[in-house]
Amino acid sequence: MEQTEPRIETMNHVVYDQFGDRDVLKVIRSAPPAIEAGQVLVRVHGAGLNPIDWKTRKGLGFAARQIENSLPWTPGYDMAGEVVAVGADVTTLEPGDRVMGMIGFPASGGAYAQYAVAGVDELAIVPEELDLLVAGAVPLAALTAWQALFEVAKLESGQKILIHAGAGGVGHFAVQFALERGAHVIATASASNRDFLAGLGVHEVIDYHTTDVGEECYGLDVVLDLIGGEAGKRSLHTLGEHGVLVTIPTVTADDIISQAESMGLKAHGMTVRPDAFHLDEIAELIEDGDVKVHIDQTFPLAAVADAHEKLEGGHVRGKLVLDCR
Template identity: 85%
Template structure:
């Protein structure tokens, strides 16, 4: 089994860990041996590692992923990677060293993305289109899969339907608006005034400034609402739905109360948790290749600035995505 990088050039790697839950200061950059491979796995030289809200919530000990890892700290966070395959296990026939790949890896218990090298299952990885830079590709999988599964598996969005997408300029949101437009939907998005032009360039039909307008006054009879904010925003948005409409809410912490509120109004609402799906990722890669979907990176941080990256991530209001440049 081929399970290491050429040891004459490199045997150790730098990666991020935390050994207890807490604020940003628990994040450390350390050196360790490059991991070996088990059957079905490949070793990736990571170029980009995407940052997602689940990363800071888990670091603080919040949510279901934290329960999965609390007994196995220290732990390397990161579920999104893109880079170059440098080694494959002996039973892997689908990928070879040199392949440009991306994937949502090690979810939820293994993680490992915030690193110069990461181990992934061959079945977690899609080929990165030549049009997409590998650092930017690292920011795509989890957010794009969340948008895709929410729209097409849960909401079953169809051409001609009207959809409201909250936080349309954010990580999941900017993918969701592009997927919905590509599917032929009429897309309304909420955003701050500073993101109006960004969303207009993506092709959004209507942009509502959530700071100055109430969606329940602006929208009615909608087929789908994608709620990426949760809480009162999600509950208020139920009033925009048509009789047969559906709201999909992503933040897990308020999902139950929004679903209960929907039932009280005789409407449909669902929560969801993203899952790795390489077939969906291949479809998304095809849209990127065709120029129908773009990945917007607000900022790339070197590995050493991971705490600064988490500070920006945790504050919210990121346009598109943040990524660690692990090269």
């Protein structure tokens, strides 16, 4: 390993040594992780929080199965910061570079920390205009939206799309990507988020408390279901004959896909994956001002349990971020 900065003795990072409620989250001091060939060490500014974080902490879902035999574990898949050291064979990044990425997914994690290891192929350069704390909120949610819309649903200009939970972390990126692609965008949200979504350019906002989308929408080309369960199933009735529904929550995906098949419709589940090329494209949209990143609240690393409480409660507008500086 090529060490490119005076040795960092210790760092603060979050760990849990068992699955459970928020009280299993602890902040401890340890030596920073070692890097190998093809990796860099990043001084983390911002670590984004995602629903998978609290579900995994509770022992739920596929990521929990990946890590259950390697606790204690440092959570977090989203981060942005500055490169401080590079491993052997790394030629594309150097100390001082501002980077963001979805790292260590699903088994390594490690973003809830002052320093984190990332593979070069997980990282994109952060535009100068984008604060590193804010950039930490981008990768996983934005990549989820991007891959769901353009790889799975193959959304095209002029198509009509319904996006559930349009004001949330994935949702607020998805509505902006769909608009930028030239789609007609309908989003569900609570009444308190109507103006927020209208400000992003959404064509129609449906208050899910008062309106059934199955009665309001029909003949749609795409539904992006970020809620799952009954909401996902009801949304199948809004699809046109050749429409497609993409459902993100893994727990109810099989159920929704089965129902779609019984109705002669198409539905797909998906799991996000790191992709630096897509992240570069997303960074360009942010740099050009076509996509805005909305941060609902920032928490210091020491308040990680409070951050998880808000995350778990849902109803986050945009994203939550840990300040790891």
